[in-house]
Amino acid sequence: MKLNRVVDHLGVDIYAKCEFTNPGGSIKDRMALTMIEEAEKRGELKPGGTIVDQSTGNTGPALAFVGAVKGYDVRLFLPAQLSSSYDPTDRIRIARLYGCTVTPIDLNEHVEGADQLQGIERAATFVAIRMKQCYDLQRSDPLHWWANQLCNVDNTRAHREGTGREILAQMDGRIDGWVASVGTGGTLLGVAQTLKEAHPGLRVTGVVPTDDPRIEWVRSRAVHKALASFGVPELRFLIEDLLDGNVMDDEVTVGNAEAKAMADRLCREEGLYCGMSSGANVCAAIEMARTMEKGSRIVTVVVDRRDRYAAEYPNEHYVV
CATH class of the missing domain: 3.40.50.1100 (Rossmann fold)
Known part of the structure; x- marks a missing residue:
């Protein structure tokens, strides 16, 4: 879906893949x-x-x-x-x-x-x-x-062989930027692998909440040390694949207030009943758009529905 009102006057097209319409309600x-x-x-x-x-x-x-x-x-x-x-x-x-x-x-x-x-x-x-x-x-x-979502390579496979190929087809192969929350690493990495194979010059931005230390506890190996102390054998996290592969061109931090404000705008101006992660993704996509040539095309993802955050209303929290 092409975004209209929230990205007016940028001269760059931003498209949102509406994964909140999946039968279980999220990507x-x-x-x-x-x-x-x-x-x-x-x-x-x-x-x-x-x-x-x-x-x-x-x-x-x-x-x-x-x-x-x-x-x-x-x-x-x-x-x-x-x-x-x-x-x-x-x-x-x-x-x-x-x-x-x-x-x-x-x-x-x-x-x-x-x-x-x-x-x-x-x-x-x-x-x-x-x-x-x-x-x-x-x-x-x-x-x-x-299932081990944080380390399971089939998490990445789902997006490399599914989501990424769908995006290429839906965009007629014309895409210049890909933006998604880092999360487990699966969506960002899997889609990027497929898109970069078709477009090596594609720009990729990973989005993280201001108070989410996930990338740092992988970078610092704090989580590996904790697992070892509990007797769990060495595991490789998908975020390690993301970081070691130099997939991200930019890592953007988005706060709760910013993510919520954009999620509100997406609901009220685009008709997208989406949650905080989606708001954060669009914030980062707009930031990318400001650095791109006119006529560029950026894709991001609307990951879940707003009702997943109802218990927190009106102070919903951006988490991935």
Whole structure:
């Protein structure tokens, strides 16, 4: 969909791929379906099996949705301690409606001195302890399969072979820029791989929330150290593939207020009932447009619906 009112007078066309129209309500449907079907092909996920992962975002409902359709139980781990500014209640409710079991993990029960952890170390430890729960279940019971969205290369495959090819076809091959939130790395990397193969000069911008240390806890290897301390073998994160491949030309930080303001405008001026990540993506696309030649064409993605943030209204939080 070509954006009109929010990008007026830029002289650059910005297109939004409307992934919030997927049956499960977000772009994560693609990743969930591909990861599950590839695991089935390899015999890793068997009939009667249980899908496990850690998530506080849209991956949880997506896994629950696809799992329900295919007849699998789904179990999600999330932190018992959440940021005061972030409330994933709506995503948790959606996952539970699909029959998903949601298990909060209290960091204080698993890590001595957890209250003393700060910044990147705390964030990395939070995600690592939830990943450990998934690892332990998969190791102890062959009917449990860990989707492992942060490291699963089929996450990237979903967008390299699906989303990216669709964008090329829908844009008639004419595209100069690609913008998406970094998140797990799967969407940004997978689409970029396909688009850059067709257009080596394509500009790529990765978008991150101001208070999301995800890239830094991978860059610093804080999450690797935390996983090792919990006895989880070395893992390679998709963000490492993104960084090592020099895929991003720019890394843009967008704050909550900016993302929310643009999401509001997209609802009211473009008729797109979208959430905060989508607002952030469009903010970054506009920033890219200001540096591009007139007539350039940029694609970004509208990743989910606004109702995923209803519990936080009117102070919705940009997370990926």
